[in-house]
Amino acid sequence: MNKQNHNMILVGILSTLLICTGFLSCTKSGPVPGPHPKTTAHTAYKKHLRTRAYWPTASWKTAKPETVGMSAAGLQKLEKYAFARTGNDKDRKGIRTDGLVIIKNGMLVYEKYARGYTQKMPHLSWSVSKSFTNALFGIAIRKGLFKLDDPAHKYYPLLNKPHHSKITLKQLLQMASGLFWNEGYEASPLHSSVLKMLYTAGRGNMAKFAAQQPVQYTPGTHWYYSSGTTNLLMGILQRTVTPKKYEGFIWRELFDRIGMQNVTWEQDNSKNFVGSSYLHASPRQLAKFGFLYLNDGIWEGKRVLPEGWVKFSMTASPANPKGTYGAQWWLNAGRPKEGIKPRWPDAPAETFCASGHWGQYILVVPSKDLVIVRTGDDRDGSFKRNTLLKLTLASIKTTKKAGGK
């Protein structure tokens, strides 16, 4: 037996032990039980359309909380919670917020950074990146490159196989392709598809790696949160826009349009941007992305995302049993008719969230004209999104718009 094989056996035995002990320090990006719209966001944010006095393309205007109907004392309470250092930094325990930005009525009313971060530093957003993939598909559909119900194989020939050919773009966006996937990190490092995709077998071409998975369920019938699916979508986009124009398309049509500056988006070896995980931006820049969705995909009076796109994105994926997931966005609505309550009970049902592991969030509450961006490095679940929402909402004194129009 040569040395390599010998090592392989050792690794096998070690792996078994590691599976039981949950060794890896990367965790799954926050699956969130949440919900479906009864009173949906869409009606709530329509009233804000095209009524902005300014757009934060160049930068956010700041305002005192009181001028937009928020209480400074309330925000202090929020700060006390979000920036409490409850644990040991070496052990990576407790609440570990890196940045917090609050946009109310289009005005930046609160921001604070900690743990070595500053206003301009980019933060790794992990799975928040997935919601950017959603935006790029919205844009591509607006430009007539795709139709939502198109079969995916039309744009990605590797999917032109008996079962794979039934998968549609819509099913991919709604995480219901039926493709086999294991999104486990800590729970199953050995069998994890996502770790293989990001770090070993799939890192050369992540879209291809995802497309090569077998079809496990009839497309459209089974919901499963899969980072592979998002990268497959990015592969479809890269191929369709053409690799040459791909990067220019992303920056020109999305980041430049909404003034997102200093974005880093890391690629796999096939020069595809890793839509599942690797977008870096500062909280102020991420807030612009939340603001785009708050405004139904309109920026400076023009459509970036096509009409109905935000509505589609924030409607629960039909195969998602708890109504927690739309299209590359997490939802709070639940399925009230089936007795499934919102995941964040202290926030309105129409709240939606781009969510990345270790505590990266863009939260949008359309009825309150509110965007919250929180970055952090949570390793033990101490930080609660519901408390963040609850304290922010509690600091809103009135529903009347006092400014920022």
Added chain:
Amino acid sequence: MRKAEVFKWIVRIFSVVGLAVLIWVHANFYHVKHFPSIISSFYAKTMCSCLFVQGHKEQYCTDYTKQYVPIQKATVSKAQKTVTVKGLWRTNKAKYISKRHGCMLQELH
């Protein structure tokens, strides 16, 4: 006689355990083959982004990146903006490309 009997049982037990391990490794070969690289490639990529995209100090990035499975060796080249890591007998390297593209793991051979 008694000693020989005990020895025979020990051999039997080891054979069964050994066979079980072999069957397990065979059944999971694809996963076992790719598993060891995760440790060094995760460390290399994460460390590279932490240092060269976020711009943190090395100590911060070491605390941020560490995993329960220790690595054997990590080499940071600030001049070339690379991070090379050996862990579980595998070596992986991540390289900073540009401000827009951040870090990328080396291609698999």
